[in-house]
Amino acid sequence: MTDASNGAGTVGKALEVLDQVATFGRPARFSELLASSRFPKATLYRFIQTLTNEGMLAYDPDRQTYALGVRLVRLAHAAWEQSSLAPVARRHLEALSAEVGETVHLAQLDNAHVLYVDKVNAHTPLPMYSQAGKIGPAYCTGVGKVMLAYLEAEPLARAVAQQSFHVFTPQTLASAAELLSEIRVIRENGFGFDREEHEPGIICVALPILTPTGRLLGALSVTSSTSRTGLPALEKLAPRIREAATAISREAAQWRFPDTPSIPA
Amino acid sequence: MTDASNGAGTVGKALEVLDQVATFGRPARFSELLASSRFPKATLYRFIQTLTNEGMLAYDPDRQTYALGVRLVRLAHAAWEQSSLAPVARRHLEALSAEVGETVHLAQLDNAHVLYVDKVNAHTPLPMYSQAGKIGPAYCTGVGKVMLAYLEAEPLARAVAQQSFHVFTPQTLASAAELLSEIRVIRENGFGFDREEHEPGIICVALPILTPTGRLLGALSVTSSTSRTGLPALEKLAPRIREAATAISREAAQWRFPDTPSIPA
DNA sequence: AACCAAGTTTCATATACTGGAACAGCCGGT
DNA sequence: ACCGGCTGTTCCAGTATATGAAACTTGGTT
DSSP states (O other): OOOOOSHHHHHHHHHHHHHHHHHHHHHHHHHHHHHHHHSOOOHHHHHHHHHHHTTTTETTTTTEEEEEEEHHHHHHHHHHHTTTTHHHHHHHHHHHHHTTTTTTEEEEEEEEEEEEEEEOOOSOOOOGGGGTTTTEEESSSSSHHHHHTTHHHHHHHHHHOOOOOOOSSSTSSSSHHHHHHEEEEEHHOOOOOSSSSSTTTTEEEEEEEOOOOEEEEEEEEEEEETOOOOHHHHHHHHHHHHHHHHHHHHHHHHHSSSSSOOOOO | OTTTTOOOOHHHHHHHHHHHHHOOOOOOOOOHHHOOOOOOOOHHHHHHEEEEEEEETEEEETTTTTEEEEHHHHHHHHHHHTTTTHHHHHHHHHHHHHHTTTTEEEEETTEEEEEEEEESSSOOOOOGGTTTTTTOOOTTTTTHHHHHTTTTTHHOOOOHHHHOOOOTTTTTTHHHHHHHHHHHHHHHHHEEEESSSSSEEEEEEEEEEOTOOEEEEEEEEEEEEHHHHHOOHHHHHHHHHHHHHHHHHHHHHHHOOSOOOOOOO
16 A cells, blocks of 8 residues: 555655755755655655756756756746636726725645635736745635635545644744634634734735635635734724635636537547 | 767666656646656566656556656756856846846757747746756757857767758748858857748847857847847847856856865765 | 765565556536 | 537556766866
């Protein structure tokens, strides 16, 4: 029996190496990668060779370093367009942000962590790549907790098991028990807060984006600071956010298929 | 010796499948993928399973479709930041675009094709993901021809062999011979044009971005239309563009290493 | 010249990839 | 209800392919 939780198979291992290079954050040398790798020298070497040949890694002969390759950028473009909610959601995010005058986040679940897929800042329209792709913890962010709350029992358990429960602020939920009780509250309300659990002074309301069948697609949040507003004020925004969330869900459903018409080949 | 031109090895095949899903442009069903795949049913199935488990593909149980996964978005974020010129180049692109009042492209070579890494439009600041990641032909674009011109003999030959030489307009260079002679001209001038070779009415000047040692990093172009300006006017911009190109190259060199200091491990 | 570290190649071994074929589930038709 | 046809999933023997210790280059340092 192959252990599925572990990166089984050659492909999984190769992707592990890819992740390692990504985590490095800058072009890395072979020996640096070797130091932080669980693979023996020859094996790692072959993986890197393969990935380089495939264009997933780029080798800089001047500096003898490896970086993530351009093929990844190409794939990412396609991924962002076809798999994430961002393309359909963008105009809703913009409208919402303009209306409430705060920063709006769109997130999806990646493994057990929060992947920010898009972000619209009320006052500084930023080029989005700089914002998208970031990952964050699930147990101490508004979007994270809300998404966990709408998971099935089994995936939820697996996700909770992966939380680090690092304490960032006095408000941080520091255990699985606290998180699960918070999740129950979120399920009842239909929305969740971030009460300065991740960063002091930063608060937010978050709502899930669900399919008509109730499956989780992602989450939407409006973020602000304690100096500007409070939780009660944010709570008042919940209905408006839900509006955006359902709109996004509805459009996503249609958009996924322009309807596979019976084009006869 | 393994045939490198072919996607040898398990990893290569898996990535091939990934590309296939990407090319599809929308969430695809298993059978659709099977139809356009060179792999037998069981093999393709296992690949897709693996990639899904690894988060490179996302499965939509409602529709029974596969799309590119979120892990790719995360990787892409890192790729864009560490491997492409875009982060260091952006402010130069913006300055250049504002100054000349035209659209500026930043491109790199992916295999034998042009990968647009960033784009700054003079009049409509756009979120960049929608622009970056696009690929285009090398033989009939300004950036493409310029980048080919600064390749070594052997990679150049390989790249030229991969051009389709599809004729888009009356000006399109339709053969390797024509392309190579154009490349000689570009080498002499240090810059190249697109003379409505890809799209009627669209022209551009392009310059390479080179390391101090002369290795090719990418290319920069200013695009306009025949209705607004002409080639002579664009040619006048070449020195200004070169300025930006050298600045980008210089910054890229520093930035790649905050300097690997002699950290004694 | 001798040494050391970083990177590359080799090769016997057995792991884990392969794909034909058989199986399950789901429809629409008769 | 029964039957084909179609899509998606699982099995399993055979073998191609990945593995990693060790040997070998390469380039720089004492």
